[in-house]
Amino acid sequence: MVAAVCTVCELHAESTFRIEGMDCREEVALIERRFKHLPGVEDFSADLIGQRLHVKYDAAKLSTAAIAAAVADAGLRAWLEHEEPVPSGDKASRRRTLLLAVAAGAFVSGGIATLANAPGWVSTLLFAVSSAAGAPPTVRKAWQAVKSRSFDINVLMLIAASGAIVLGQWSEASAVVFLFALAQTLEARTIERARTAVRALMELTPAEALVRDESGDRVMPVDEVSLGSLILVKPGEKVPLDGEVVAGASAVNQAPVTGESLPSDKGPGDEVFAGSINGGGALEVRVTRYRRDTTLARIIYLVEQAQAQRAPSQTFVEKFASVYTPAVIVLAVGLFLIPPILFGGSWNTWTYRALVLLVVSCPCALVISTPVSVVAALAGAARKGVLIKGGVHLERAGQVRCVAFDKTGTLTRGVPHVVGVVALNGMPDNAVVALAASVERRSEHPIAQAIVKYAESHSLEMAAASDVASLTGRGAEGNVAGVRVVLGNHRLFEERSLCSDDLHAGLVALNARGQTPVLVARD
Missing domain, CATH: 3.40.1110.10 (Calcium-transporting ATPase, cytoplasmic domain N)
Structure with missing residues (x-):
């Protein structure tokens, strides 16, 4: 799936790609590292929620095919709109879920076998299956990170799991691989939930509008409606574009856009928003904004930006791993080489100790628990009707000391009810x-x-x-x-x-x- 807009002026061009497989910040970081050094790139931005990549480049030095190839080097897929490839995102998601289920089942079974004093080879085999099923995403991301000469969390976790396997600690390796895969899956599900929310917002506006001109009334796609056009909104229909009422009167339900529970009376001169629902009267509306510039479109953009922001604790873990991982590797290599070479130590002994250092130095609890805790908090709040737009806002909530409300509707249930009746002239x-x-x-x-x-x-x-x-x-x-x-x-x-x-x-x-x-x- 690809959406692309390409405009060329002299040798400068802009293209927007749909990226398949971009599900977490690690993939965004891989793309950023490649495009920083790609000849011809003038500017670029990656949208994690929308799975888009917008690139400004010199068309004389760089082509769209080269951009797609650079994305492919990061283990992802990118296409322009007119190519319309068959997406494999659903298959990849199902495969990832299946592998995680296998890893979980084998991990739990291995633990049960150990507690039941089954033969050692049984638990070892089960833990090996769990490690093999949960490792592919981490191995792929770690390999891409190493190719770009960086050491991220995936490299750190892979080294820890590999060290545990070399030491014969299959249960430890399985635990590291499975729990890290689970944390990554939860994070990907959070991103997907954000995408679903954005898609729901986009569906608030109709795809077509009834345009009125000299030739009469005709239905046309909202993307083709120009500014100043006159559109007719019938009773019960959704307003397709932002505009100003020029004729008619109606009570318009703006709750999908503004959250106001009661309909707002609209007449000539009043503004209406795309996505709001017309009441009992027909309205003639003069279009004042293109679809991409409507109030709802700006809300969608803000939601995408907010959801893409990671919590400070998650950002800290990434930065920590980029420094900590190389430091641990250097220390382990030194521990492996220096004692045997300079002091005549046993190679077997110091190899074992270097591997132990790699395993115990992995901050598994920090790496695994950070995304899981953020996801759990967001999900728990959502179940209680509280929408927190990203982990960064979740952590900042702990610093709030005072809350100001702009209107009483924010605090009430939003559903009117009769609180009293006052009869005049003696009527009951x-x-x-x-x-x-x-x-x-x-x-x-x-x-x-x-x-x-x-x-x-x-x-x-x-x-x-x-x-x-x-x-x-x-x-x-x-x-x-x-x-x-x-x-x-x-x-x-x-x-x-x-x-x-x-x-x-x-x-x-x-x-x-x-x-x-x-x-x-x-x-």
Whole structure:
């Protein structure tokens, strides 16, 4: 799968590649090391969440084929859009999951065999199978790191596992390989979950828009809609692009974009966002932003950037390994060579001690536990309804001393409910609610649903309403048992000259308490 955009001006070009197999920061680091020294590259950036690589280069010195070859040298695959290769990402993911399952089963079985005092060769064979099944990803990444003359975490873990095998400690080797493979798999799953979230955001906007021009109405892809075009958004449809309402009025549900629980009334001159849902009225909207520049597109970009940020502890482990690994190797080589050569020590003895040093020097607990703990914390928060956009924000949360909220909706449940009924002119409270619910029972507006739910919870009888009309942005009206009933907001009652000075003062007081008054009147 590849998305590519290529523009050439003189000898300068820009290309965006889709990278298959880029699932963690190690692969990003491998690409960065190769492209820093690749002739003709002027600038580049790798997007881990989107699995994209954007390259600015001199077309006279570098071709797209050479860029793809450089990515291939890192053990990954890259294509331009028009080539449309058959992706193997799903197969690779299934193969990785299968190997991890084999490694886990063999590791646990080896432990059981050891505890059951089975013959030594049985547990050794099981631990060897576990090591062989869990090692391929680490071996591949370690080999790529060595080819680029760098020593990362994968090299460190591979050396530790190899040393344990040479020493005959198959259980130790199996534990190192399996647990590290598990940690890498969990990290890859976290990245994939972020990609799923981004894809869900992208699906909030429709792929097509109904464009109105001199020739009439026609449906066209949103990517082809130009600025200033007039689009028609029918009731119940999603707004395809950011724009300004030029005709019509409706209550627009902006919750998918802004998180606001109640629909926002929109009319001429008001701004609407791509991804929001139109209510009961048709809207004509003048497009003000291309699809790539919409508010939702910017949100998606910020989510991608936030998810790509690793926690400080994870970054520390990477930097630590880049320095610590070569230092341990040099120390082990010195321990292997110096005593036998300078002091006549036994080669067998000092070889064994050098291998022991390599094994015990591997910070397995730090390397394995860091990504696992971050993933577990993010998943635990998500189960409780808290979305933390990356490990970096998770760790920074511990430094928070004060939290400011921009609106009360952030703290409330986001679902309106009736908190009180005030009847005037001696009419019973339940009668007022029954009239309102009779008109609102077929409305999907959150406030209407709250009124109906209140009536149902109090077992109030709702009569059949006729000639019900939705007054966009103001309320509704209809006939109930031969009586004309009007209900809505303060503005509607001002327009109908139904608001007195005392009523106005009471409404202002309710608004000051954060409550939304709904007024009901009958003929």
